[in-house]
Amino acid sequence: MSILLYVEHDGINVNEATLKAAAAANQLAEHMGNVEIHALVAGSGTISVAEQATKIAGVAKVVHIDNAAYENPLAENLTQLVQNLMADYMVLIAAATTTAKNFLPCVAALQDVMQISDIIEVKSASSFSRPIYAGNAIQTLETSDEKLIITVRTTAFETAELSANAAITDITFAAEEATSSFISAELSESERPDLASAKIVISGGRGMGSGENFSLIERVADKLGAAIGASRAAVDAGYVPNDYQVGQTGKVVAPDLYIAVGISGAIQHLAGMKDSKIIVAINKDEDAPIFQVADFGLVADLFDILPELEKAL
Amino acid sequence: MKILVPVKRVVDFNVKVRVKADGTGVDIDNVKMSMNPFDEIAVEEAIRLKEAGSADEVIVVSVGVQQCQETLRTALAMGADRAILVKTDALVEPLAVAKILAKIAEEEGTNLVILGKQSIDDDCNQTGQMLAALIGRPQGTFASEVVVEDDKVTVIREVDGGLETISMSLPAIVTADLRLNEPRYASLPNIMKAKRKPLSEKMAEDYGVDLKPRHKIIAISEPVTREAGIKVADVTELVAKLKSVGAI
Numbered sequence: 001m002s003i004l005l006y007v008e009h010d011g012i013n014v015n016e017a018t019l020k021a022a023a024a025a026n027q028l029a030e031h032m033g034n035v036e037i038h039a040l041v042a043g044s045g046t047i048s049v050a051e052q053a054t055k056i057a058g059v060a061k062v063v064h065i066d067n068a069a070y071e072n073p074l075a076e077n078l079t080q081l082v083q084n085l086m087a088d089y090m091v092l093i094a095a096a097t098t099t100a101k102n103f104l105p106c107v108a109a110l111q112d113v114m115q116i117s118d119i120i121e122v123k124s125a126s127s128f129s130r131p132i133y134a135g136n137a138i139q140t141l142e143t144s145d146e147k148l149i150i151t152v153r154t155t156a157f158e159t160a161e162l163s164a165n166a167a168i169t170d171i172t173f174a175a176e177e178a179t180s181s182f183i184s185a186e187l188s189e190s191e192r193p194d195l196a197s198a199k200i201v202i203s204g205g206r207g208m209g210s211g212e213n214f215s216l217i218e219r220v221a222d223k224l225g226a227a228i229g230a231s232r233a234a235v236d237a238g239y240v241p242n243d244y245q246v247g248q249t250g251k252v253v254a255p256d257l258y259i260a261v262g263i264s265g266a267i268q269h270l271a272g273m274k275d276s277k278i279i280v281a282i283n284k285d286e287d288a289p290i291f292q293v294a295d296f297g298l299v300a301d302l303f304d305i306l307p308e309l310e311k312a313l
Numbered sequence: 314m315k316i317l318v319p320v321k322r323v324v325d326f327n328v329k330v331r332v333k334a335d336g337t338g339v340d341i342d343n344v345k346m347s348m349n350p351f352d353e354i355a356v357e358e359a360i361r362l363k364e365a366g367s368a369d370e371v372i373v374v375s376v377g378v379q380q381c382q383e384t385l386r387t388a389l390a391m392g393a394d395r396a397i398l399v400k401t402d403a404l405v406e407p408l409a410v411a412k413i414l415a416k417i418a419e420e421e422g423t424n425l426v427i428l429g430k431q432s433i434d435d436d437c438n439q440t441g442q443m444l445a446a447l448i449g450r451p452q453g454t455f456a457s458e459v460v461v462e463d464d465k466v467t468v469i470r471e472v473d474g475g476l477e478t479i480s481m482s483l484p485a486i487v488t489a490d491l492r493l494n495e496p497r498y499a500s501l502p503n504i505m506k507a508k509r510k511p512l513s514e515k516m517a518e519d520y521g522v523d524l525k526p527r528h529k530i531i532a533i534s535e536p537v538t539r540e541a542g543i544k545v546a547d548v549t550e551l552v553a554k555l556k557s558v559g560a561i
């Protein structure tokens with residue numbers, strides 16, 4: 001019985017998050033006595049993705065299904081497909097992206113198992129650690145379920161190398177017609193690095209005051225080659241789109257450098273960035289909680305500091 | 314149309330919980346408890362659908378200890394019509410909650426269940442999806458907009474890349490994200506009125522669901538904490554420091 005790794009992709013490339021989940025899958029495979037890892041690529045016109053997936057370290061086989069039903073990751077369709085495959089697998093594992101968080105619990109329910117959400121450590125073949133209470137506590141659990149359905153917090157694992165050379169098996173599956181349908185997607189286009197995997201992230205909060213003022217952040221980000229993030233307050237106020245949100249309920253990031261500008265440092269925001277290597281905080285309130293986690297704090301007005309920083313870089 | 318909204322009683326989002334010294338859990342004695350913030354948003358959405366004429370009745374349900382009554386009363390004060398408390402002192406996992414909710418959804422003949430996307434205590438983010446799978450209905454998770462029209466519901470979802478719109482046939486499951494709406498505060502007269510709204514009590518066992526946890530908690534520990542660093546005087550010093558540690 002092997003491990004099934006769900007491969008997330010944009011139709012062209014394997015998502016970086018999948019490589020982190022692959023690292024967790026490799027650790028688990030070792031604890032389980034070196035069982036095989038199979039990578040599932042579901043999509044439409046995705047042979048290039050399947051070919052990339054053959055290289056993911058530790059993957060012994062790529063299971064590829066090419067069908068218009070998987071062009072968009074509709075939970076109903078993915079659930080049926082994976083539920084059908086689970087007869088042959090002990091473990092289903094994926095990065096904790098919105099796609100996996102959407103359909104893995106469905107498979108778990110049909111398998112009658114509890115999902116193990118957001119693991120940060122593989123302790124044994126049946127024991128894992130995961131953050132709870134917005135990361136203010138770490139839970140270590142032992143599951144009694146026979147099959148394991150796991151999502152992986154990507155910031156806690158290394159990136160698996162692209163060193164393998166697995167074979168591709170094409171499969172077909174006739175799913176029942178779904179009672180939901182994809183209408184459209186409005187995806188943010190950006191030349192900047194992906195927020196979830198960027199080496200440097202600069203985020204703005206309510207202190208930015210407006211969406212226009214985010215151009216101050218953009219100019220610094222351009223100099224640093226950084227991704228841009230935001231607090232919930234900045235997203236709620238409409239300064240930036242929802243996919244910029246960093247935190248307990250947004251994206252969890254752990255770049256080498258995180259710069260928080262005009263962000264107070266609420267528990268829910270810290271939950272999404274406190275594992276960053278170096279944290280810089282720029283805030284005019286010297287008592288802002290963000291300074292308690294910042295390596296370098298600058299108590300000042302961001303409207304003075306951002307232009308200066310842009311020049312100094 | 315009947316809408317069911319499951320609401321969970323959790324440690325208030327403003328409280329920074331402390332891990333117990335013996336590593337068996339977090340200290341929730343004398344800590345403020347509230348309705349899970351996402352569930353407030355779910356309740357609000359259900360009430361708005363009723364106010365817009367899309368729904369006739371909003372039923373709220375909570376699975377847990379007797380004090381969940383308070384959470385249910387809050388939802389009734391916001392405008393829900395009636396409440397069901399499914400009582401248990403045991404720690405109930407999302408899978409068991411989903412199974413109980415499946416029974417209630419069937420019993421009540423609800424067309425729409427709106428849950429929160431995530432509990433802020435266990436951070437599981439799975440109950441709604443499990444419920445959808447168990448009853449074989451479509452789901453629109455992480456919703457930032459919900460439009461009900463005849464027997465269809467259109468949901469705009471917050472996804473990693475931006476926004477996604479899907480359409481579902483009713484009955485369906487929706488889970489609420491933060492930007493779906495801004496929940497109202499209950500007015501004093503409505504809080505008084507809520508005391509007289511029907512609240513029925515059931516025992517978890519009444520639903521014939523096996524509540525035995527699948528996860529045994531081995532330990533609850535403190536996360537690695539960060540030390541506060543230093544304050545720098547100006548941008549020049551900041552840039553110099555960042556260079557010296559190789560961050561830029």
Ligand SMILES: Cc1cc2nc3c(=O)[nH]c(=O)nc-3n(C[C@H](O)[C@H](O)[C@H](O)COP(=O)(O)OP(=O)(O)OC[C@H]3O[C@@H](n4cnc5c(N)ncnc54)[C@H](O)[C@@H]3O)c2cc1C
Nearest residue numbers: 205206207231232233247248249250262263264269284302
């Ligand atoms: C269920 C739930 C989930 C949540 N999830 C998230 C999440 O995922 N991510 C998230 O970020 N939040 C989340 N929140 C919200 C969180 O609790 C805070 O409300 C939010 O993070 C505050 O954002 P902020 O720091 O930008 O705003 P504020 O707290 O208002 O802070 C603004 C800061 O800007 C500073 N400032 C203002 N003007 C200037 C200036 N000119 N120069 C310098 N500094 C200035 C101020 O001193 C202040 O510290 C969640 C809340 C709940 C209830």
Ligand SMILES: Nc1ncnc2c1ncn2[C@@H]1O[C@H](COP(=O)(O)O)[C@@H](O)[C@H]1O
Nearest residue numbers: 319320376428429431432437438439440
């Ligand atoms: N014990 C419970 N009682 C009522 N609703 C619950 C309970 N547990 C979870 N829920 C619902 O399921 C959602 C997701 O919870 P979770 O899967 O634990 O993150 C919550 O926002 C609630 O709407």
